[in-house]
């Protein structure tokens with residue numbers, strides 16, 4: 001069973017690993033883009049996301065929790081004042097990992113991890129697949145005037161997510 | 171000590187080695203510079219990934 005077996009150990013003792021990731025997350029928020037191995041980047045992603053969530057909370061307790069992990073006070077201040085406010089609309093996923101290839105010497109997979117920069121555009125939820133299937137089934141049967149029906153269905157499809165979005169916004 | 175009773179014939183040896191081969195690395199082409207690169211990785215020749223991102227700044 002893989003109960004309680006999440007995460008990578010990375011060939012280190014727990015204290016070594018924790019110390020390393022505290023250093024790494026500090027450097028990551030300091031530089032906003034670091035190059036490391038793919039496995040470490042994937043672990044760092046989760047830690048960095050949690051720190052940004054603390055930054056978005058923004059209260060004193062959150063700041064103290066962040067300061068207990070991040071090694072430099074200036075980086076905590078940067079996280080709470082400049083980094084976290086960028087992501088107020090974004091529900092998680094603040095980092096991007098791009099694989100860079102193999103490192104000469106030990107053939108390790110390298111990756112670049114960075115904070116995402118662009119504006120967040122919420123994804124519009126697609127209409128239920130049942131509607132699409134029925135539309136596809138109807139189209140070949142009626143050859144005379146299927147276009148009007150399809151357009152009407154498309155309109156209803158578009159209308160539904162808009163209503164849902166407004167409801168969620170409220 | 172356990173010792174082979176018969177010499178392994180060329181045929182046996184070659185049959186055993188039938189699965190000992192290397193598989194070629196999968197290669198994709200960079201949309202930016204058309205060079206061969208590993209899939210899902212940044213292009214080592216031009217330093218881009220998905221067109222826009224410059225990951226390694228090339229200084230040659």
Ligand SMILES: [Zn+2]
Pocket residue numbers: 200201202203204205213214215216217218
């Ligand atoms: Zn290229």
